[in-house]
């Protein structure tokens with residue numbers, strides 16, 4: 001029997017920890033056939049981003065169309081889209097109904113503090129892409145930028161998830177992985193499911209190796225949706241997946257900065 005197919009529209013991380021590389025490893029670990037449209041090349045390692053080379057928007061669209069015209073894509077994840085023109089082009093495809101089960105991770109800044117999105121693209125996310133998303137998955141900092149709000153407490157995190165829903169996304173997750181763990185020793189994400197909020201909780205893993213956590217969470221969500229799970233089940237599965245991947249890579253010392261996750265820890269424990 002054929003595996004389900006997922007598409008990631010994202011940037012390349014030469015260091016292998018985040019972006020397309022994290023997404024394809026996540027898809028493979030979850031037994032989903034991964035396809036990709038690369039929006040930008042980054043010269044990047046565990047210490048930071050040295051350069052970004054965005055692909056022309058027409059060529060991003062050409063990659064997406066080549067995949068969609070031939071393969072039965074069941075779910076789509078977007079990561080680093082880099083420019084306002086690419087955000088808008090992806091939104092146009094979504095408006096045409098071509099991007100099923102669309103998971104939008106609005107990547108803006110890397111954990112090393114480097115910008116991965118043109119500032120003017122933030123409005124395009126809000127106004128054009130979010131209304132077509134099955135779920136949007138900003139981290140705390142991205143949610144603050146998109147909403148023009150400050151998130152200081154768990155109550156603020158719940159309010160932010162609701163407010164993202166008001167922007168038109170069917171559901172929203174405000175991830176709580178940065179900058180520090182929960183006082184209860186848990187990593188807490190807040191989900192707005194279109195009706196109410198609830199929390200995804202997992203144990204906090206004390207490790208410097210947190211590069212690619214957001215990419216892996218969003219692509220795992222897309223993988224579970226591609227397998228036919230409903231959104232609530234897919235998000236719970238993605239939370240379990242990313243927690244195992246972080247724990248699995250916690251003892252690794254790959255690079256001198258924020259190291260990668262072990263995406264295949266999932267397969268080892270199952």
Ligand SMILES: Nc1ncnc2c1ncn2[C@@H]1O[C@H](COP(=O)(O)OP(=O)(O)O)[C@@H](O)[C@H]1O
Nearest residue numbers: 139175176177178187188203204205213214217
């Ligand atoms: N050290 C950690 N231990 C456990 N879970 C974590 C840790 N860091 C991040 N997470 C989880 O990883 C997922 C990605 O969140 P986050 O790191 O905030 O995203 P991003 O990479 O976009 O900043 C969330 O489910 C978050 O709670």
Ligand SMILES: Cc1ncc(COP(=O)(O)OP(=O)(O)O)c(N)n1
Nearest residue numbers: 011018019110111211212213214215
């Ligand atoms: C090419 C590329 N895409 C995305 C990111 C950011 O990765 P993410 O998992 O959202 O966050 P951090 O792990 O960097 O906090 C990236 N660095 N490069």
